[in-house]
Amino acid sequence: MILVDQKQRVLRDSKEVVALTQELVRIPSVYRPDTKDGNEQRVAEYVADYMKQMGLEVHIEEVEPGRPNVIGILDTGRPGKTLLFEGHTDVVTEGDRSLWTYDPFGAEIVDGRMFGRGTNDTKGNLACAITAIHSLIQDRETFGGKIIMCVPCDEEGMMIGIKHFIERGWAKDVDGAIICEPEENQICVSQKGAMRIKVQAYGKQAHGAMPLSGVNPNTRMAKIIVELDALEQLEKERVGKHDELGWPSITPTILMAPTAGEPQINVVPDQCMTTLDIRTVPGQDHEVLKQEIQAILNRLAEKDPDFKADFEVIEDRPWTSTDRDEPVVKAVATAYENVTGKKPVYNGVPGATDGTFLHLAGVPIITTGAGDREVPHQTDEYVDIADLVETTQLYREAALEFLRK
Known part of the structure; x- marks a missing residue:
């Protein structure tokens, strides 16, 4: 030295x-x-x-x-x-x-x-x-x-x-x-952990003056987002505020309809997409969260015969x-x-x-x-x-x- x-x-x-x-x-x-x-x-x-x-x-x-x-x-x-x-x-x-x-x-x-x-x-x-x-x-x-x-x-x-x-x-x-x-x-x-998820809701294109002739994916996506907000609140109550990381979150970021082609105000789109930026803290299990999201889609489908949606995990960081x-x-x-x-x-x-x-x-x-x-x-x-x-x-x-x- x-x-x-x-x-x-x-x-x-x-x-x-x-x-x-x-x-x-x-x-x-x-x-x-x-x-x-x-x-x-x-x-x-x-x-x-x-x-x-x-x-x-x-x-x-x-x-x-x-x-x-x-x-x-x-x-x-x-x-x-x-x-x-x-x-x-x-x-x-x-x-x-x-x-x-x-x-x-x-x-x-x-x-x-x-x-x-x-x-x-x-x-x-x-x-x-x-x-x-x-x-x-x-x-x-x-x-x-x-x-x-x-x-x-x-x-x-x-x-x-x-x-x-x-x-x-x-x-x-x-x-x-x-x-x-x-x-x-x-x-x-x-x-914090991070999951990036893409959620797709599917519908049927129609004239805005005759929406019942189609299936509006936007209203279906709205219900999904409301359910995800409720899931976030439940997770906050369950795991609490982490001393170092704060609260967990489920945040819709991008919202797009239609997902391809040109949008028009008098056209019901055939698809709607949102992305979720999910941030997790110790005590949360990413696999369980994925199951909870799928359960939301399943519940909404049971109530609505025209409901069709799925999700894809783009990135998963614990x-x-x-x-x-x-x-x-x-x-x-x-x-x-x-x-x-x-x-x-x-x-x-x-x-x-x-x-x-x-x-x-x-x-x-x-x-x-x-x-x-x-x-x-x-x-x-x-x-x-x-x-x-x-x-x-x-x-x-x-x-x-x-x-x-």
Whole structure:
């Protein structure tokens, strides 16, 4: 181990994490199919080159054309545990650029804040993790085992990157994972589950002046939505408000009729479709919820001979919960106290992350990182520079705490 003055180290790491965050944000990585720069390729290549220069063993694996995962490995060659850091390369669309005060891909720093898409979610935290690993290398810190830096594509979509990472066996021997997301450095030990469901109601097209000559799917869908609202209330009463995650929810989002062709005010459509964004908490069983939805359709069909509807589960992501006594949780909690001098705050993640699938693969996870948790996906997204500095040291000390024990 090289003895480095703590203030000098923090200053060195601070300069690196700020510069690296700016470089990453300035490479647009909004997934836009068939569009130049509409994928994660360039930012993944930048990260891969950066980690190679740090001395990591680097692997690039294409998940889909233009959408690679990057895996960096620091292997001490000594026995010990394996710690995984995970931070994705993709960002959501910037939306209407005219609404931004600053260039969404400019990474401008104003009054101690860096603005731009991905500063908060989650290129800033990706930079924190990479910088933390680099800091350990530069200081020749002594510990055992391995650190894996997982940098997947498509977290904002169907999470094909982390699924590919797991399918390829990378998560097999991981003992703990830190999911690098904007959580104000709170230690999030739980995550809401998510189900995305498409519900279709079928009818028969007719003239609006003679609706009885057809079957209106819109009125059938209205009854379905009312029943789903009642199911949400029953679930809230049954499981209550979770201490970290709040209330479960069943939310109709898209409502469309007809589902194909041109709508017209004097035409009864032949189909109506809605999508459901269902968020669950511990105590809820996704299979039981699917059965409850089917039971709603069955009950409505019994009352109405013209009722016909079905549903399709598009995505199913279970809720997660990690015990506070897990070594990775304790390591981050201890690191937080050492870095900040304050007691850690425990919380939960309101949405799913790539950690959801790592949890399913048997990896204990916690989610923490720099940035106001209300800021992701907003216009003028930002991260405070002070948060980037603190998070870098948090990740660094958490790795040491975890791998020295």
